[in-house]
Amino acid sequence: MIGPALRAGTSVGCLPEHAGHPATRQALALLAVAGVELVTLTAEAGDDSMSGALVWPGYDAEARGCLVSWFIAGHMDEPELDPEQREQVRAARNTALQQIEEILRAAGWDAYATYARRTLPPRAERVAARPLTEEEQQQRAEALGALAAFALRIRAGEDDGPAPE
Missing domain, CATH: 1.20.5 (Single alpha-helices involved in coiled-coils or other helix-helix interfaces)
Known part of the structure; x- marks a missing residue:
């Protein structure tokens, strides 16, 4: 997942190669103003300290939108967690992504969370969003x-x- 431009340093909120995408820039600005923690990506593989929102281009055919995921302890998913840890991580991720969805909607964006299909309790995966x-x-x-x-x-x-x- 680490892009070529990241190998030499760090990036906040998105990969360096995505920083120029208009929706990515706008979403990062909205989230920062709202006080949302943005993930600091480093070139170190397996960095368990990474937590916060990660934004990247995607979502719509016109390439006007973006996707937002939430890192917790260096992961966007729930690998090899015991059930108690999984429940805590899932609840925190679901809450964070719900807040991000609300922030983007309040700013006049079309935004919705996507969920894994076969998990209980439900597991939010990301927020898909685009400015109207x-x-x-x-x-x-x-x-x-x-x-x-x-x-x-x-x-x-x-x-x-x-x-x-």
Whole structure:
């Protein structure tokens, strides 16, 4: 996983070769402002001290989005942990990724956590996110406005029909 540019030093929040990707830069800035811990990657394989968010390009066909994973003790998954450790790591990772999803959504991004399919309790793997286009932002604002107007009419007893689409 360590990229060629990392072999000589460290990188915070993403691999050096991903630092120029627009969504990666924007997501890192949003997470840093929100106080989210960003992982410090080193060239040392097996560095168990690495913890925090790791951002890299991906997610959508237009390459506008990014993925965010969460390192705990140098791992993005749960290798060879005893059940008690696995439960603690999973709970911490799920909470961290849920907070990241909320931060990105609050900033107007399309964001959602992805989960492993065969784990109990559920295990969040990463957050897939992308900034909305201006057109998508406008559509979202119009839909929310129509929904708010409908809710006010219902509350005032003026409408009992179906919600607007």
